[in-house]
Amino acid sequence: MTAEHDFIVVGAGSAGCIAAAELVRREAGKVLLIEAGPPDNSPLVKMPFGLVWMIGNTRRDWCYSSAPQKHLGGRRLNVTRGRMVGGSGSINSMVWFRGRKDDFDTWQVPGWSWSDVAPAFEAVETRLTPGRMQGAHPLTEALHSLFPAYGTQPPTPEYESAGVFAFNMVDGRRRSAADGFIKPAPKGLTLQTSLEVDRILFTGDKASGVRLVDGSELQANKGVVLSAGSIGSPSILMRSGVGPKADLDRLGIDNRHDAEEVGENLHDHPAAGLHFTGSGYGLTASQIPGWALAPFQYLITRRGRFASPTVEGGAFFNARGLNEAPDVQTHFIPFMLGWQGKRYVYGSGYFADVGICRPKSRGALRLSDSDPGAAPEIDLGLFNDSSDLDTLVAGLKRLRNLMEQADFGRHRGREAFPGPSVQSQKALRAHVRERAATAYHPVGTLRMGAGSAPVDPRLSVRGVEGLWVADASVMPAVTSANTNAPSMMIGYRAGEMISEDCV
Template sequence: MSDVFDYIVVGGGSGGAVMAGRLSEDAGTRVCLLEAGGRGDHPLVRTPMGTVALLRTRLHNWGFETVPQAGLNGRRGYQPRGKGLGGSSAINAMIYVRGHRSDYDGWAAMGATGWSWDEVLPYFKLSEHNERLQGPLHGQGGPLWVADSRTGNPLHQRFMQAAQQAGFALNDDFNGERMEGLGAYQLTQKNGERWSAARAYLLPHIGRRPNLQVHTGAQVLRVLFEARRAVGVELLQGGHRRQLRARREVLLCAGALQTPQLLMLSGIGPQAELARLGLPVLQHLPGVGRNLHDHPDFVFAYELPTLDAVGFTLGGGLRMAREAWHYLRQRRGMLTSNFAECGGFVSSRPGLVAPDLQLHFLVALMEDHGRRLHRAHGVSCHVCLLRPHSRGTLTLRSADPLAAPLIDPAFLSDPRDLDDLVAGFKLTRRLMQAPAMAAGVRREVFTAGIETDEQIRAVLRARTDTVYHPVGTCRMGRDDGAVVDPHLRVRGVHGLRVVDASVMPAVVSGNTNAPTIMIAEKAVDLILGRSRAHGASMPAPVGAGADVPA
């Protein structure tokens, strides 16, 4: 490993893979990417159905837990996060959703200038290669493949018939002009295999670009500074500590949970919090680790005696053996399933600018993130709240860089979130009780007999958890609470940017993988001072040549 690079990228997930892949396109730019996990090319990663094994184990998964959640009856929530090249895009459900245009216009209104819908759409298109959809809202020729499901599962039709029976509109493009409606999701999938950010942007270039070095099993411990400029990192690899230098910038892409942790370990964060742990304070930034929020999610489950639904039974095992052969020969069938094959967006009440609820319909009976198995076939339907009011924190457990952080999303701490989820519960049950879905249901697993609002509130507190979309802990903006400016530069220091979901001022209305990739695509242009998406120079940054002061 060489010791000096132009850019050091910390974290090989959806942000880091894009940054390393794009910046190393210039043969004269030396780039080093450091990833604590492995290569992210395990067969369980490549095979979409492998996600259930990845979510429930520590394979390519940090497997964090929250602190006890008062709004969830004191339960600790589960926080799976990808560990390896591709990050969470290597273990997620591969759903390609950008969010609603009002999300990004809202960012701009909150001080994230340059991040309105019209300004970010070109970067979504730049990243995308959509196999089916074209037109002004979709991209062709980008590295991130987006495709329809290849399972051919007849449960799709049952779901859509139930949607119509329950009075919901159908939608075959959640990233089109209209977001609301139900249908089948498009996936980050190519030829029936998972197409993670690493497969899209990074793995094809490892060993082929001499100016790109990618090191796995490399845990970054802190960012190194000279005066107030980031000049490198200290890392642990193979039991040995070493330091690497960055001539231009250090780019933190470790995600909404670990990027703020690394900033605080490096002396950037709330002064009192750092002092409490005996850490030196380089820059007091009170917003580091604040504004943590996520989509709270509740799951309905139903026993449904059909082999079209995944189940741990003898019949299911025989069916899966046939499906494995089908997958090996044609890359089609049940093993291409992301489980959450259908779903969509609905509104809890009329008059909303954008839907505030998202459904994920799973062709399996899921409980506790797949960690609790049922010897039965069935289906599940998640309902999550897209714009929660609750805000939590990410803080340090100790000054030990190898200790997991304290994660507190403060689920349902704002009573408005519980009210909105009650409405979501009723809407989702109406869908699942429509004749096309209710036919043949053997048992309503978690919610039988739940009828009154009081009972609904009780079961929501007993069973709600994450749907894997934590954001906001290094939010961008121009106010004193912002951690990065709209050019993603950490306020008050030089040579340091954050490029991951932690910079989102507010969580988008949907899955967060595609928006994180978009953020990284735009970040490349912010760094290089040109626009690949618009074919023009970028506007000069505020305080060009010197980062915005805190």
């Protein structure tokens, strides 16, 4: 029997929208793109500041929590993942970085060196037209004073640099992979929302469709592409019987292919920061008119605080000040963020963090139950490698110096937390232990590569047929900056590779 669709792409996120659109553009066949969450038609999705209300809202955020983190005093961290058309790219801050060129060369995966991936980045950027943010706060603009040789160019992880970042925003509105690639849906592509996949269906060894959590089944002639992200894709794969046999046996899941590394290699960019009080956006009596006018200012001019994705800029530098590649990234937020345990606090100020560009620590993702309604166990493994903590503490020290050097002028604030008294190695380590979080960049749980890697360099899942992965989970190692652009590049390469391999 022939199915209505040739491919089912699971997850309409940053990578999935592009993989699906490229498959039909290259005439590989008809594509059904299915998404667990709702459409992205809320004004909060398009307005940059809207993410403040979406994060933590179960309608548009999967709201996962990590396992207790051994090196962070047993704390559980939020693992925010977008749950709607556009995926995490509809809930994120839209910071746009390709990564360092040598990030891709270091992967050492055939077909994924810098020269292989650069054309895919260009193709994505032609559709999304990312660019330097307009209307950034003067504090963020002042970061350019740190490395003046580069003028007002957005910084880059290639060398030490600071300033206003580039974003995938156009005229003060989010432009996600969904906006750039599936609106309007190209001929041959059907998008269906509010359909959550439980597992892959197989005919023999070949993926032939999916079963949804409501028990219904959908078929595909040529196969299935998993684009459910670094948490969703390995979870679906394990529920489908592809994963570490011992774990699947324990949960009563029939083992189709023993793949020890499925769910392994989970990592993210760990970060910790400094809060300053003084100038910057915040909740004070004098700022009430500013907040009251913000919606109108945004509607009329697409500027002002509602046009800010909160993160506006930052820096890349070497944590120890060595004449080597930057190994940490700063995100700069010209808003007062609460550090006293409350979401909203009285006062104004700004925040800057330090995140490790190329962390060495690794964790793992495991199913906690065969029921798709049960959240997986997400052990981020932060600071399992102690050199990450050393780098973060060194980076915090240097960040303090940089914040003192920046030409903030009359906008300069004073460090309020952890505060100038927290100087010693021991005290800074304690600050990291109590406050570190991640940048929401989980990758690596279905790494591609040779040998025992679960996914081969053509994005095909080893041990079965007609099943591919196209999302951030295939990165063998995280890129040196934010992961949205690289995820989209992976979606684009997936469209190219699967079309070529399915003729």
